[in-house]
Amino acid sequence: MKPAPFDYHSPRTPEEAVGLLAELGEDAKAIAGGQSLVPMLALRLAVFEHLVDLGRVSGLRGIERRGDAVWVGASTTQTAILRSPDLAAAVPLLTRATPLIGHFQIRNRGTVGGSLAHADPAAEYPAVALALDARLEALSPRGARTLPAAGFFTGMWTTGLAEDEILTGVSFPVRGERSGHAVEEFARRGGDFAIAGAAVAVDLDGAGLIRRCGIALFGVGATPLRASAAEASVLGVKAADVDAAELGATALAEPASVPSDLHASGDYRRHIGAIMVTRAWRRALREALDA
Template structure:
């Protein structure tokens, strides 16, 4: 199939883009890499009278280390994130999640902002942003604001962005000290969306107790989830006294709406999710302990 007819707009600046979105209203949609939107348009699962292409907006691209944070422009491609030595050193969880995204053709076109704003429950980057307490920068005709990742994902394919707002950048905190990071996911084939996945970040203190941790879950609910209750139970405990399987079960215990489809039942996904958390926890703790 082919998309329904639409009018094409190619702004040169982010300000011009948000003004277009405000002027055109609900009939307009911003498009970055187009790896999610174009298939939806082609199948006519989505129809818009206007597409606002962000490809010429250079201010949306780039990677900058800013003290204890790393800023990544929303228009930066997955491939650029994956190649970045700055990201590999400062935000290793993001670097390790990148190869799991689709295939190299998708990573060459898709953007980090597009992935996060699309808010697919089975996508890796939203889970990383949530796990690491990222801050999301948005622009509208009313000005700029920053949204915590914890407040950004509001439901299936929905976010806290207003219709005339544009995601312009993502700020990731740098975890110092004895920290470890891991991503685990289960998919039917390489490049497919995950049936269940987990992102884990952990920092341990000089006594080998958990000082800080984040556990993200994807593919297990209508939106990306964070296992906040399980994290709270782990803080202050010695890692040698924590069973990885215990962490996996605790992280998935609160999930109440795990989807069922042709690929597996909700119970199956939940069991797999617990295993993904356990595997990621083991790897992250091993890395933190070796620092």
């Protein structure tokens, strides 16, 4: 199939882009790399009369250290993220999640902002943003604002962005001295969306106690999920005393329901998800202990 007819717009500035979205209203959709939206348009799962292309908008690309955080422009490609040694050192969880996204052709076009704004519950970047307490920067005709990752993902493919608002960048906190990060997912084939996955970030204090813990789940709900009860259960605990398998079970006991589809039943996703948390926790903790 082919997309339904639409008018194409190519703004050059963020202000022009949000102005177009405001003027055109609900009949318009912003498009970044197009790796998620174009297939939906081709299958006519989504239909818009206007597409506002953000690819030529100035100021939306780049990776910059800003104090105790790293800013990544919303139009920065996944390949650029993967190739940045500074980002690999400062925000390793983002770098490690990137090779799991589709295939290299997709990563060459796909963007960090596009992935976050598309909000696929089985995607890696939304879970990474949750686990790291990232802050998302948005712009509309009313001005700029910053949204915390917690609460940004409101439902299947929906976010807290208004119709006339675009993401301009994302700030990720820089890793601590004794920290560990890991992403684990299970998919039927490499490059497929995950049946279940987990992103883990853990920080230790000087005594080896868990000072901060972020556990985000993907593929097991309508949005990426933060395993808050599991995180709380290990805060202040000596790292060596945490039972990784028990932590995984606690994390996947939190979702009230896990969806079933043609790829996997809810029970299977819950079982696999617990294993992914267990594996990611062990890897992240080992890195933190060796730091």
